[in-house]
Amino acid sequence: xxxxxxxxxxxxxxxxxxxxxxxxxxxxxxxxxxxxxxxxxxxxxxxxxxxxxxxxxxxxxxxxxxxxxxxxxxxxxxxxxxxxxxxxxxxxxxxxxxxxxxxxxxxxxxxxxxxxxxxxxxxxxxxxxxxxxxxxxxxxxxxxxxxxxxxxxxxxxxxxxxxxxxxxxxxxxxxxxxx
Amino acid sequence: xxxxxxxxxxxxxxxxxxxxxxxxxxxxxxxxxxxxxxxxxxxxxxxxxxxxxxxxxxxxxxxxxxxxxxxxxxxxxxxxxxxxxxxxxxxxxxxxxxxxxxxxxxxxxxxxxxxxxxxxxxxxxxxxxxxxxxxxxxxxxxxxxxxxxxxxxxxxxxxxxxxxxxxxxxxxxxxxxxx
DNA sequence: CGCCTGCTGCGTCATTCTGTCGCAGCAGGC
DNA sequence: GCCTGCTGCGACAGAATGACGCAGCAGGCG
Numbered sequence: 001x002x003x004x005x006x007x008x009x010x011x012x013x014x015x016x017x018x019x020x021x022x023x024x025x026x027x028x029x030x031x032x033x034x035x036x037x038x039x040x041x042x043x044x045x046x047x048x049x050x051x052x053x054x055x056x057x058x059x060x061x062x063x064x065x066x067x068x069x070x071x072x073x074x075x076x077x078x079x080x081x082x083x084x085x086x087x088x089x090x091x092x093x094x095x096x097x098x099x100x101x102x103x104x105x106x107x108x109x110x111x112x113x114x115x116x117x118x119x120x121x122x123x124x125x126x127x128x129x130x131x132x133x134x135x136x137x138x139x140x141x142x143x144x145x146x147x148x149x150x151x152x153x154x155x156x157x158x159x160x161x162x163x164x165x166x167x168x169x170x171x172x173x174x175x176x177x178x179x
Numbered sequence: 180x181x182x183x184x185x186x187x188x189x190x191x192x193x194x195x196x197x198x199x200x201x202x203x204x205x206x207x208x209x210x211x212x213x214x215x216x217x218x219x220x221x222x223x224x225x226x227x228x229x230x231x232x233x234x235x236x237x238x239x240x241x242x243x244x245x246x247x248x249x250x251x252x253x254x255x256x257x258x259x260x261x262x263x264x265x266x267x268x269x270x271x272x273x274x275x276x277x278x279x280x281x282x283x284x285x286x287x288x289x290x291x292x293x294x295x296x297x298x299x300x301x302x303x304x305x306x307x308x309x310x311x312x313x314x315x316x317x318x319x320x321x322x323x324x325x326x327x328x329x330x331x332x333x334x335x336x337x338x339x340x341x342x343x344x345x346x347x348x349x350x351x352x353x354x355x356x357x358x
Numbered sequence: 359c360g361c362c363t364g365c366t367g368c369g370t371c372a373t374t375c376t377g378t379c380g381c382a383g384c385a386g387g388c
Numbered sequence: 389g390c391c392t393g394c395t396g397c398g399a400c401a402g403a404a405t406g407a408c409g410c411a412g413c414a415g416g417c418g
Contacts, residue, residue, distance in 0.1 A: 086268045090279050093272040100269050128233045128241070129262045132325050133281060134341040135318050141263065141281050145288075146311045155394055162313045164377055169396070334365055343406050348367070 003114060004045060007031040008038045008061065009053035009080075018051065021107045027114075035059045039067055046072035049114045052097070054081040054088060062088065065095040078113050080105065085144035143171060182293060183224060186210040187217045187240065188232040188259075197230065200286045206293070214238045218246055225251035228293045231276070233260040233267060241267065244274040257292050259284065261324055283320040285312055322350060 005027045009015050015031040022029045030045065032038035035056050042050075050068055054061040065077055076098040081088070084102035092100050099113045133141065143161065150156045154172070158165040184206045188194050194210040201208045209224065211217035214235050221229075229247055233240040244256055255277040260267070263281035271279050278292045287310065312320070322340065329335040333351070337344040 084265055086263060086265055086279060086281060089265045089268050090272055093269055100265060102265060128239055128260070128267055129264050131339055132261055132321070132328075133263055135321060136341075138281060138317065138321050139314050142312065142314065142317050145280070149288075149311075153394075154396095160311050165395085166378080166397080167376055170375080173396095332365075333367095344366085345368080345407080346405055349404080352367095 002026065002028045003048040004028045004030070005049045005051065005114070006038065006041055006047035007051045008056070008064065009033065009051075010056045011053075014053075018107070022111070025107070025111055027111075035061075035064055038064060039071070042068055042071045047075050048072070049075055050077045051110060052077055052079050054079060054092075055083065062091060062095060065092065065097055069096045076113055078110055080110070085148075086141050087145040087148040091148070140171075143168070147172075181205065181207045182227040183207045183209070184228045184230065184293070185217065185220055185226040186230045187214075187235070187243065188212065188230070189235050190232075193232075197286070201290070204286070204290055206290075214240075214243055217243060218250070221247055221250045226254050227251070228254055229256045230289060231256055231258050233258060233271075234262060241271060241274060244271065244276055248275045255292060257289055259289070261321075261328075282324065283312065283317060285310065318350075322347070326351075 005022055007015050007018050007022070007029060008031070009018075010033050012033055015033065019029045019031050027049075030041055030047075032041050033056075047068075052061045052064060052068075056064075061079065061081070065079075068075065068077060077096065079089075079092045079097045079100040080103055081100075082103040084100070089100040101109060132138075143157070146160055147154070147157045150160065154168060155165055158168040161168065184201055186194050186197050186201070186208060187210070188197070189212050191212055194212065198208040198210050206228075209220055209226075211220050212235075217235075226247075231240045231243060231247075235243075240258065240260070244258075247254065247256060256275065258268075258271045258276045258279040259282055260280075261282040263279075268279040280288065322336070325339055326333070326336045329339065333347060334344055337347040340347070
């Protein structure tokens with residue numbers, strides 16, 4: 001039976017490229033660029049798997065996880081984001097996502113999640129790294145954690161970190177460094 | 180009723196410092212530096228909370244999560260590691276850890292996890308830490324820890340941190356910033 | 359003992375980042 | 389409608405960084 005995958009990303013080009021790659025690998029694919037559109041699509045045809053970006057214009061992909069699981073409790077949600085952080089990874093998994101990846105990532109890694117058997121706890125992918133985080137990456141993770149605790153309030157986060165708001169905004173606007 | 184916290188880290192100095200900080204905040208604390216010792220301690224006195232490092236000599240702290248939850252199903256496990264990655268964060272939460280933090284982190288963030296009400300899925304996490312580390316202080320402590328692990332070798336530390344050696348030397352030459 | 363490798367301290371320069379200032383618009387509360 | 393706080397962002401002076409590289413030292417090895 002063909003798995004139906006719903007791809008949710010605010011970038012139509014990204015949706016098209018990923019959809020094509022998944023179709024080529026035998027999946028039935030649909031896509032959405034907005035939160036409401038995604039939920040409507042899921043209700044119309046409950047997906048077996050979802051690829052979910054976190055930046056969806058003004059809303060956060062995190063807020064879609066529970067509604068998606070309400071509609072399709074067995075579906076596997078792979079979170080994919082260009083602004084990956086440990087804080088949002090922890091929250092996504094607790095909300096019920098199956099996996100969380102930083103962009104860019106190979107399509108094979110995504111489909112491996114779809115095809116994995118139930119309860120694959122010992123995936124081995126969670127090797128503890130041998131290198132510590134770089135200073136830039138540690139800063140990014142720290143900022144993201146404090147921002148998360150302040151519920152996205154940039155002014156409050158800047159005050160808590162004793163950093164100028166302008167500087168914080170510049171840092172947040174950049175893609176995070178590779179670990 | 181006093182919460183009993185088990186601190187598991189291979190660095191005895193870190194154990195002592197964190198144990199003292201937690202004792203000062205009203206917790207009953209015990210600690211272990213090895214996996215087997217940790218499990219024995221947990222069986223002897225099932226903890227209400229655990230602070231768990233991932234690097235435990237030759238073994239991984241990830242492998243302790245399930246056994247610890249078998250012994251004390253309700254306990255909250257906070258993973259704390261100097262070698263953080265999104266992949267191990269995902270795996271830790273799936274294995275049943277309550278939270279995952281990169282070192283260094285303020286003690287308040289750890290105890291906020293212990294004290295949070297059940298099922299705090301939304302981002303507020305019960306309470307916002309009053310005073311997170313500033314970015315400068317975070318960087319200083321991270322550098323010091325990695326330098327210590329490289330036994331004072333500045334060149335190796337710079338490589339591990341992916342930082343230019345000149346820059347590291349300038350940073351080390353400065354007084355550490357106030358938190 | 360000379361050679362080699364790696365570590366270390368440090369000056370210099372072009373580039374990048376930061377702190378500061380502040381404008382303008384939006385949202386929410388009263 | 390007013391006020392407060394948040395937000396995005398441009399511009400500028402000063403600080404920091406990455407890069408380069410010199411010079412000296414220590415330890416290992418033949």
